[in-house]
Amino acid sequence: MTTTENHTSNARLEAFNEKLAGKNWSGQWEAEKYLMASIGGPQPAGVPHRWGWAETKEALDEATDVLGTVDTARRHLTCVNPGLKDRGAITTHNLAAGFQLVKSGEICWSHRHSPGALRFVTQGHPEAYTAVDGEKLVMEDFDLLLTPRFSWHDHHNPSDKDVYWLDALDVGLLQKLGALFYEPYGEDSQKLRPSTSEWVGTRSHWLRPTWEEERTTRLPLRYAWSDVRERLALYGNEVGSPYDGLALRYANPVTGGPTMDTIDCWVQRLVPGFSGKTHRRTSSAVVYVIAGNGTLETDNGTITFQAGDVISLPNWTNFRWTNASASDEVLLFSVHDIPAYQRLGLLYEEPEAIIGATPAPANPTPPLKPLYAQGAFYGKDER
Ligand SMILES: [Fe+2]
CATH class of the missing domain: 2.60.120.10 (Jelly Rolls)
Structure with missing residues (x-):
């Protein structure tokens, strides 16, 4: 017989627990089941x-x-x-x-x-x-x-x-x-x-007033879709993360940090044929499908989505994106509570750290030659 079995059958302990509850106490031994349930991580809240x-x-x-x-x-x-x-x-x-x-x-x-x-x-x-x-x-x-x-x-x-x-x-x-x-x-x-000229957006531009302290949070901003499309196009056919596809964060333009204090927004492109790797993180997300069709495989089954759908993605739930189309991309807009977890030191990802884990592109090797040596600015005779 284990110690736990001994306790649960112990009438004196049950009576003691009731007595404690009556006095607004709770023994730590009563919380053991919750601790045991958290081995391997938290229980997801809600469902996809x-x-x-x-x-x-x-x-x-x-x-x-x-x-x-x-x-x-x-x-x-x-x-x-x-x-x-x-x-x-x-x-x-x-x-x-x-x-x-x-x-x-x-x-x-x-x-x-x-x-x-x-x-x-x-x-x-x-x-x-x-x-x-x-x-x-x-x-x-x-x-x-x-x-x-x-x-x-x-x-x-x-x-x-x-x-x-x-x-x-x-x-x-x-x-x-x-x-x-x-x-x-x-x-x-x-x-x-x-x-x-009094708008925060105007003053948070890369040309900023020299005479005032910059506002760094609570920015009332508009991120125009026309700008987002232009930025996405700069990445060509790049697949991006093997987990989340080409996931770009709407950055705070002053700090480069999260979109808002507790919320990050992403635009995600899943290229035709994208078959993402399974992963999970302690944060949760809500996803809106801008364009395309695909599937989201989760611990709770597979969701088939199309443009206009909204999907909930609970915390610590394994998920995997796919775009089975051979010709059409999937575009997603997603809202994450990631910054709240980051600020608390509680952002964990499995099977590996994904967000911010990959170094920025290194300088091409061998080092680029000065442009003039390639004749870009001067004719060969002028070097
Ligand atoms: Fe409101």
């Missing part, structure tokens, strides 16, 4: 799940009938993880993501909150915009907009078309931290700064 765009759009359109235009600050549908329903409206244990619809002519009134938020525009318009701390961020297809924690934000759609986007927030994390704050502005629209 896919939300299809057709169903989501249908529900959003129905919401316009049910809620009208001014009954709610936000006509947003959160993707609720089927394995986390008892924890509220969250998509992974730390992240809440879902779609929002703003109809033609609508304004979603201004407010701010401690959860950091972002918008990834799935059906935008050049006239639609989100105002963030007095700055006007245009919402065109596949643009990424940041509304960092405690920044005032209101959404405007003066165009003649409905606009849709994916919202993502670190609300699950802040719930656990007991750090939820919320404040309405009191008016539909906040006041806009009179000049673009």
